[in-house]
Amino acid sequence: MRSKPFFLAWRILAHDKARTGLAIAGIFIAILLVFVEIGLYVAIPRGGLLLYHRLRFDLLMTSRDYEYVTQPGEFPAQLLDRARAVPEVARATPLYFGSAKWKSLAGGVEPDLFVIGFPPTGGIFSVAGIESRIGALEKPDTVLMDSATRPMFGPLTKGRRVEIAGRKETIAGKYRLGTGFLGLGVALASAENFVRLFPGRGVGDANIGLLRLRSGADPELAAAELRARLGGEVRIFTRPQLEAHEIAYWTIRTSVGLIFGSGLVVSLVVGIMIVFQTLSIEIGRRLGEFAMLKAIGYADGALAAVVLGMSLAIVLIAFVPATGAALLVYRLIRTQTLLPAAMSELQLAAVLGAALAMAAVSAGLALSGLGRANPAELIKRGQRF
Amino acid sequence: MPAASTRLSVAPRRSVGWPVPLAWRNLAARRGRFLRSASAIGFAVLLMLVQLGFQRAFFDSALAIPRRLDGSLFIIDAAKYRFATSEPFSSHLIEAARQVPGVASASPLYAGWFDFFWQNPYDHKRFVVQALGVDPDRPVFRWPALAPLIPRLKAHGTVLVDRRARRFLGMTGSAEKSEINGKPVRIVGSFALGPDFQNDGTVIMSVDTFKELYPPAGVETGVIRLAPGAHAAVVRTALREALPRSVSVLGKPGIVRLEKNFQARVSSAGPIFTIGTAMGFAVGMLIAYQIVYTELSETLPQYATLKAIGYGTGRLVRIVLEQAFMTALAGYLIAVVSGIAIFRLVGGLALLPLQMTPQLALEGLGLTLGISLLSAMLAVRRLIAADPAEVL
Numbered sequence: 175m176r177s178k179p180f181f182l183a184w185r186i187l188a189h190d191k192a193r194t195g196l197a198i199a200g201i202f203i204a205i206l207l208v209f210v211e212i213g214l215y216v217a218i219p220r221g222g223l224l225l226y227h228r229l230r231f232d233l234l235m236t237s238r239d240y241e242y243v244t245q246p247g248e249f250p251a252q253l254l255d256r257a258r259a260v261p262e263v264a265r266a267t268p269l270y271f272g273s274a275k276w277k278s279l280a281g282g283v284e285p286d287l288f289v290i291g292f293p294p295t296g297g298i299f300s301v302a303g304i305e306s307r308i309g310a311l312e313k314p315d316t317v318l319m320d321s322a323t324r325p326m327f328g329p330l331t332k333g334r335r336v337e338i339a340g341r342k343e344t345i346a347g348k349y350r351l352g353t354g355f356l357g358l359g360v361a362l363a364s365a366e367n368f369v370r371l372f373p374g375r376g377v378g379d380a381n382i383g384l385l386r387l388r389s390g391a392d393p394e395l396a397a398a399e400l401r402a403r404l405g406g407e408v409r410i411f412t413r414p415q416l417e418a419h420e421i422a423y424w425t426i427r428t429s430v431g432l433i434f435g436s437g438l439v440v441s442l443v444v445g446i447m448i449v450f451q452t453l454s455i456e457i458g459r460r461l462g463e464f465a466m467l468k469a470i471g472y473a474d475g476a477l478a479a480v481v482l483g484m485s486l487a488i489v490l491i492a493f494v495p496a497t498g499a500a501l502l503v504y505r506l507i508r509t510q511t512l513l514p515a516a517m518s519e520l521q522l523a524a525v526l527g528a529a530l531a532m533a534a535v536s537a538g539l540a541l542s543g544l545g546r547a548n549p550a551e552l553i554k555r556g557q558r559f
Numbered sequence: 560m561p562a563a564s565t566r567l568s569v570a571p572r573r574s575v576g577w578p579v580p581l582a583w584r585n586l587a588a589r590r591g592r593f594l595r596s597a598s599a600i601g602f603a604v605l606l607m608l609v610q611l612g613f614q615r616a617f618f619d620s621a622l623a624i625p626r627r628l629d630g631s632l633f634i635i636d637a638a639k640y641r642f643a644t645s646e647p648f649s650s651h652l653i654e655a656a657r658q659v660p661g662v663a664s665a666s667p668l669y670a671g672w673f674d675f676f677w678q679n680p681y682d683h684k685r686f687v688v689q690a691l692g693v694d695p696d697r698p699v700f701r702w703p704a705l706a707p708l709i710p711r712l713k714a715h716g717t718v719l720v721d722r723r724a725r726r727f728l729g730m731t732g733s734a735e736k737s738e739i740n741g742k743p744v745r746i747v748g749s750f751a752l753g754p755d756f757q758n759d760g761t762v763i764m765s766v767d768t769f770k771e772l773y774p775p776a777g778v779e780t781g782v783i784r785l786a787p788g789a790h791a792a793v794v795r796t797a798l799r800e801a802l803p804r805s806v807s808v809l810g811k812p813g814i815v816r817l818e819k820n821f822q823a824r825v826s827s828a829g830p831i832f833t834i835g836t837a838m839g840f841a842v843g844m845l846i847a848y849q850i851v852y853t854e855l856s857e858t859l860p861q862y863a864t865l866k867a868i869g870y871g872t873g874r875l876v877r878i879v880l881e882q883a884f885m886t887a888l889a890g891y892l893i894a895v896v897s898g899i900a901i902f903r904l905v906g907g908l909a910l911l912p913l914q915m916t917p918q919l920a921l922e923g924l925g926l927t928l929g930i931s932l933l934s935a936m937l938a939v940r941r942l943i944a945a946d947p948a949e950v951l
Contacts, residue, residue, distance in 0.1 A: 193856075196848075196849055196852060197849075199845055200845045200846065200849055203838075203841055203842050203845050204842065206838070207606075207838050207842060210834065210835070210838055211835075214831060214835075239684070239685060241686065245686070245687060273673060275638075275646075277638070282638070283638050283639070283640035284638035284639075284640070284646060285640060285644075286644055324825055326640065326825060358825060427725065427727065427759075429725075429754075429908070429909035429910065429911070432905060432908055432909045433613055433905070433909060433911075436609065436901065436905050437606075437609065437610070437613075437835060440602070440605060440606050440609055440901075441606065443602060444602045444603060444606055444842055447598065447599045447602050447846075448599065448842070448845070448846060451595060451596070451599045451846065451849065451850075452849065454595070455849070455853045459853075459857070503834065506834065507830070507831070507834065510830040510834070511830045511831055513831070
């Protein structure tokens with residue numbers, strides 16, 4: 175009675191549980207490695223996009239000199255008035271960015287703080303902690319602090335008095351958004367307080383403009399309309415365009431893509447090496463048994479299916495704990511580096527795909543040589559192994 | 560069992576107590592497998608080398624300017640937490656420092672990181688760059704390739720540009736003119752520095768040109784050279800007394816440590832690459848363990864025979880360890896060679912100072928030996944426990 179190849183593969187694996195466990199452990203590490211590298215690769219642009227992901231807008235208006243979020247350039251805020259005249263535009267809000275020295279009244283180092291100024295009307299950020307504290311920002315010389323601000327800024331307790339850009343300010347509370355690559359610390363201020371902090375800047379020049387469209391309006395069409403009306407002085411990004419622009423900036427311009435991309439490639443090669451090594455040892459050990467199967471009438475194709483089945487089974491079993499461990503490592507990366515490393519469905523699918531590809535490639539590599547040999551020869555070789 | 564019998568016949572004939580030949584012959588008996596094992600370990604080691612190499616490159620690129628400062632003591636604002644952050648202090652303090660006994664020269668370094676907008680001379684786009692202002696008569700750098708270019712900066716409105724800056728700045732070409740902050744500048748030479756995590760490129764100019772392009776609030780660093788025979792510690796104390804508390808006086812190690820501490824503790828680069836290296840170590844451990852484990856389970860009868868004919872367990876363990884070491888060393892060589900190739904390629908593309916320094920190669924070797932020792936020790940317990948009668 176001949177078993178189905180995949181069932182046979184399973185029986186082979188279940189027969190020597192210690193060895194199978196070892197093989198699974200090796201592949202577990204290989205998959206985890208791919209998870210970590212891909213997590214870092216994706217986290218960098220995600221860190222760059224953090225602020226945009228938490229702002230409510232359909233279209234972004236920027237200066238034509240816009241490079242990326244912290245080098246946006248400036249444009250006259252009047253252009254936002256002209257944008258409001260477009261029927262599809264429901265709302266146009268200017269945002270102001272500035273960098274200032276943070277001085278603790280107790281002395282010490284003076285880290286650079288990234289300050290975001292905005293009209294405190296609500297509905298701009300999709301962060302509950304900001305929306306609920308917006309009233310506090312209306313008092314003069316108050317700021318809200320991002321809770322991911324580095325410890326070198328000292329405690330961010332409500333009511334603490336600090337000096338920002340040489341001005342005494344009061345911390346009105348904390349919110350959770352994340353500093354991304356904006357700086358070591360990020361603060362929110364009302365536009366009025368922002369201008370007090372940066373007297374050289376008026377509300378007349380905005381860094382970015384958030385446009386919200388009336389429900390049902392098509393962002394592409396509205397963007398085209400705005401570009402036609404406002405001319406070349408500003409750029410209009412739809413959400414997908416902005417996403418693509420920022421990802422290209424972080425992965426290509428900063429060579430971060432190259433660094434983590436090469437890490438990803440090395441991790442894939444290491445993965446294939448591990449799976450291949452594990453499988454070829456497994457096949458080598460069982461060469462005699464495979465020869466016997468061949469002798470009793472298993473076709474080459476069936477043997478290949480057994481090897482592939484073993485390979486896939488090991489990889490799939492290892493995939494489960496590797497995903498769990500990856501979640502832990504992502505958490506470690508989030509706490510240690512403040513990079514927003516996280517598991518997405520796309521990532522999960524990509525790594526599963528890579529793992530299955532590793533299994534198939536290594537099964538193919540390990541099989542070469544097995545197919546051509548005749549049973550008698552194989553049995554001899556198997557004995558020697 | 561023809562292969563095993565040749566293996567057995569060799570070692571006892573040699574009277575030397577050091578049984579390397581047996582371990583070596585064991586490996587050489589299956590060259591294909593040896594190469595496969597070595598390259599598997601090699602890739603794990605390569606992974607660690609690449610991570611450590613990137614980490615070092617990040618640190619080195621951030622330290623490029625502080626390391627090139629040519630002085631024994633440095634004056635910086637007490638609030639400065641890294642080199643590339645603006646904390647200017649009054650230039651009067653440089654003059655005050657010159658009066659302190661033991662000081663041969665005190666030279667100012669002006670610097671800006673957020674206020675100098677360089678225009679790409681080809682596509683006319685503007686980008687923030689790192690700008691350094693030096694007094695052409697009081698050099699502050701120990702930088703042989705730069706020194707002959709510095710006198711050219713005496714001409715008004717001239718700059719030196721970084722030809723290793725990121726390509727989009729357009730500093731690599733042969734353009735002779737550009738603009739900074741909307742004012743025309745003449746490019747009179749170039750140096751090779753390269754970008755770091757914060758700066759895409761660098762321009763160096765005279766203090767006069769610097770002040771014209773962006774009026775600074777003060778000096779960023781004072782570079783102090785000592786008179787012959789003066790002791791750094793003594794002069795440092797004297798400077799400390801002569802200058803207000805708002806500035807710090809640091810030695811060269813101090814100024815380098817300031818930057819290193821920042822990069823290690825506050826920036827993200829340190830932990831990222833440490834996690835990567837740890838992953839490489841875990842991968843290497845598992846691969847090496849698998850290799851020794853497999854080797855042992857297949858040759859256990861042979862080892863049991865050796866045990867039965869009087870080989871001590873210690874000697875057998877040594878053979879296994881030696882085999883593990885040899886495989887790991889072969890893997891290490893593969894890793895170093897391919898690492899050098901990867902560093903050339905990626906370092907050139909990413910403009911990072913990626914180099915297989917002797918220190919990095921040594922660290923890699925240490926980690927490799929650690930991997931093979933740990934994994935072999937874990938796997939070899941089976942050999943120690945092996946009972947000849949039972950195994951045979």
